[in-house]
Amino acid sequence: MATNADRAAEKVGFIGLGIMGQPMALNLAAAGTNLVVWNRSADRCEPLRAAGARVAASPSEVFARAGTVIVMPVNEAATDAVLGRGTAGFGPMLAGRTLVCMGSNAPGYSRGLAAEVRAAGGSYVEAPVSSSRTPAEAGQLVGRLAGEPAGVERVRPLLAPMCRTMVACGPVGNGLLTKLAVNLLLDQMLAALAEAVHFAARHGLDLRTFADAIDAGPMASDVTRVKLPKLVERDFAPQAAMADALNSSRLIAAAAREVGIATPLLDVDPPLFEEGVAGGDGRLDMVAVLRAIEARTAAGAAPGANDAPVGRREAAAQGVPRRPRSPRQAR
Structure with a gap:
């Protein structure tokens, strides 16, 4: 040493x-x-x-x-x-x-x-x-x-x-690819954490109690222990800026396209970060993506609300073929 x-x-x-x-x-x-x-x-x-x-x-x-x-x-x-x-x-x-x-x-x-x-x-x-x-x-x-x-x-x-x-x-190249793979997980973790806080807040839950529930369970991590208090307190002072998270998402997407990798979850996050950056939050901490989620709720936009799984009657009405029953279901 x-x-x-x-x-x-x-x-x-x-x-x-x-x-x-x-x-x-x-x-x-x-x-x-x-x-x-x-x-x-x-x-x-x-x-x-x-x-x-x-x-x-x-x-x-x-x-x-x-x-x-x-x-x-x-x-x-x-x-x-x-x-x-x-x-x-x-x-x-x-x-x-x-x-x-x-x-x-x-x-x-x-x-x-x-x-x-x-x-x-x-x-x-x-x-x-x-x-x-x-x-x-x-x-x-x-x-x-x-x-x-x-x-x-x-x-x-x-x-x-x-x-x-x-x-x-x-x-050379593998260090950055490793970082991008890690960031692919991290960016989605933090976006999901912000969405979970928004869900809890809109249902009137006490956010400190919600944070305690996270910290007491198997999903607790160094990330949640640092970022959850920031979300609860709405402390968006930057530790890792949203603009940098957006840049990372773009690098990941480009690396995925180069080799034809499907990234269905990654495809969801960049629009949220883009909305946050466009709204002036680019230099705030990336958990300020919460504000982009809140803006969607305020605008009455709940992406996915109209995409819920259809029931059997609705499926028949829409001409959606039903999946065959499994042998267990057939008995």
């Missing part, structure tokens, strides 16, 4: 100090990592400066000063911009550097970037994390590492202050 002296020996760069990136970088600084940081909005750098990190004037300065650079911009376009991808400066900036990409990008994008970094004489490790601000602050993230085995093992000690667990997922 790397000691504080080991971490201080090599300067490490960190670019992208958003909701997740800032607490992640602060954990590195607290562990004694010799950090140089940059963020498009300079005010996000100030807590890092106070923690002892050097604040660079540009992304190129980060690469000039650091041998390993972690990037966590908001999307692929922002990643390309900070790397100068497609410009003459990209190759010289990446030569001899290890680039650790921890953001949410398409797997194909990551594979293409990895090839360009290697062609420039650099090393590339894919290390997306799945979680939200609270685990990021606590250094309890789960990292999905992908890339050349030697490169993956080299960055493990560096990432340890941010991640309680790191899973080696194989070649």
Whole structure:
């Protein structure tokens, strides 16, 4: 395991100090990592400066000063911009550097970037994390590492202050695919949790009692213990923003289409997130999808209400063929 002296020996760069990136970088600084940081909005750098990190004037300065650079911009376009991808400066900036990409990008994008970094004489490790601000602050993230085995093992000690667990997922692309599969479950869990809270509230149930019932049962988890209180209190301060959840849903859908995977449940969630973002809630926590569900109720739109299973008489009236009875039913 790397000691504080080991971490201080090599300067490490960190670019992208958003909701997740800032607490992640602060954990590195607290562990004694010799950090140089940059963020498009300079005010996000100030807590890092106070923690002892050097604040660079540009992304190129980060690469000039650091041998390993972690990037966590908001999307692929922002990643390309900070790397100068497609410009003459990209190759010289990446030569001899290890680039650790921890953001949410398409797997194909990551594979293409990895090839360009290697062609420039650099090393590339894919290390997306799945979680939200609270685990990021606590250094309890789960990292999905992908890339050349030697490169993956080299960055493990560096990432340890941010991640309680790191899973080696194989070649570049697999780390992001693993994250997308996890997010496919997470996004639907949180949308379902918001819908359950809405159902309980509209029936006049005490929401704290409802939350206690969830927490006492087999469906309780770290997710429900963090998100249920936010829903009950209508605390939509962002831990993981709805706009990011929508972006994740789109990445999952695109990855599914590439290989012809059916995603019947995934197809339901993005419209809700889209409605929330369109309604101005994009920077709120993703559990603010509750407001999109409430808006549908207020508008008298109850999708599925007219799609309830038809009974035998209704089926006959509509010309719907009845299913044959099972042998047990026939007796």
